Amino acid sequence: MKVVFYSLGNIDYKKCWDFQERLFSSLLHEKEMDKKDRNQYLIFCEHPHVYTLGKSGKKENLLIAPSDLEKRQAAFYHINRGGDITYHGPGQLVGYPVFDLELFSMGLKDYIFSLEQSIINALADFGIKASRMHGATGVWLEPEDPRKARKICAIGVRSSHWVTMHGFALNINTDLQYFSYIHPCGFTDKQVTSLEKELGGRQNFDEVSAKVLYHLKKIFNFEIQTVKHAVNE
Numbered sequence: 001m002k003v004v005f006y007s008l009g010n011i012d013y014k015k016c017w018d019f020q021e022r023l024f025s026s027l028l029h030e031k032e033m034d035k036k037d038r039n040q041y042l043i044f045c046e047h048p049h050v051y052t053l054g055k056s057g058k059k060e061n062l063l064i065a066p067s068d069l070e071k072r073q074a075a076f077y078h079i080n081r082g083g084d085i086t087y088h089g090p091g092q093l094v095g096y097p098v099f100d101l102e103l104f105s106m107g108l109k110d111y112i113f114s115l116e117q118s119i120i121n122a123l124a125d126f127g128i129k130a131s132r133m134h135g136a137t138g139v140w141l142e143p144e145d146p147r148k149a150r151k152i153c154a155i156g157v158r159s160s161h162w163v164t165m166h167g168f169a170l171n172i173n174t175d176l177q178y179f180s181y182i183h184p185c186g187f188t189d190k191q192v193t194s195l196e197k198e199l200g201g202r203q204n205f206d207e208v209s210a211k212v213l214y215h216l217k218k219i220f221n222f223e224i225q226t227v228k229h230a231v232n233e
Contacts, residue, residue, distance in 0.1 A: 001040060001103065002225035005213075008045040009229070010090065013052070013075060016045055019231040023098045024165040031100055031161060040222065041098040043167075044209055047088040049074035051182060054156055057084035061183040074178070081166035083137070083156035085182050091173030091196070093209050095216075101162040104220060108159055112137060115168055118215040119153045122170075125211050128152075128198055139170075141193060150191035152198070172196065172208050 008016065023041045030038035051062060051074060061084055062076065069076055074089075088094055101111055116132055119139045123130045130152060133143035139153035153170040171194035179192045195203045217223065 001220070001222035003040045003042050003222045004226045004228065005224045006041065006043040006045075006228050006231070008043060008231065010046040010048065011231075013047045013050040013077060013088065015231065016043065016047070016096070017077070017079065019043075020096050020098060020165045024160075024163060027098055027100060028161060028163050031163065038100065038103075039225075040100065040103070042216070043094075043096040043098070044213070045094050045096075046090055046092060047094060049087075049089045049178060051076045051085060051087055052081075053078045053085045054081050054083035055079070056082065061085045062181070063183070064181045068181075072178070072181075079166075081156040081158045083154075086154045086156065086169060087178045087182060088169055089174060089178055091171070091175065091194070091205070093170045093172055093205070093212060094167070095170075095212065096167040097164055097216075097220075099164050099220075101159070101164060108157070108162075108164075111159075111164065112155060112157065114219050115155055115216075116153075118212065118219050119168060119170055121215040121219070122208070122211040123152070123195075126195060126199065126203075126208070128195065141198070148191075150193040152193050152195070170208070170212065172205055173202050 027038060116139050120130045130139045130141055131143055133140045137155045138151050141150050141152055142148040153168055155168045157164050157166045173196045174194045176192055176194060
């Protein structure tokens with residue numbers, strides 16, 4: 001499987017969301033036309049401070065007023081993925097696969113499992129033992145202990161006719177203070193963490209990103225066809 005890879009750096013959330021929608025619509029159209037050699041896409045990026053609320057999320061899980069968002073230079077969007085509220089910001093690797101799951105021979109449950117496994121395997125390369133939490137998506141540390149369970153990677157996706165968008169957000173050098181203004185993913189009693197916090201110092205963002213990409217390629221069995229660095233390439 002060949003994938004077009006977009007490495008976009010720090011990009012405005014709405015600009016990237018609009019770009020995802022264009023790729024998503026294009027892939028859906030090619031699928032409807034039964035195009036045999038249709039492109040698959042993967043976006044890696046960071047965002048300026050922003051909170052996003054999934055279509056089934058509750059606005060009350062945002063704990064500060066709009067005026068306080070402005071003071072913290074943070075945006076807010078109610079978006080069309082699953083899940084509740086989460087935060088994106090500098091130091092967080094965000095990945096958006098726009099995949100036709102039928103070409104990967106997997107359903108949505110297997111897709112989410114595979115995203116989680118890619119992150120779990122990448123974290124293991126840095127000596128972090130991560131796993132899943134029963135009844136919740138994402139990647140967690142010590143999920144079996146309610147007092148210590150903490151999320152390091154959030155996952156929320158949208159799919160239509162087995163074509164996906166949105167994806168995962170892995171905290172690398174993320175300012176975790178911004179999570180204190182929400183109930184992350186709707187949880188009122190769970191912590192969040194980052195590689196920086198777990199390993200006791202800032203991490204090389206590009207090195208972590210490369211490990212995540214390596215494990216995504218391995219688990220989903222794809223190769224990078226083209227690398228692009230802007231939405232208009």
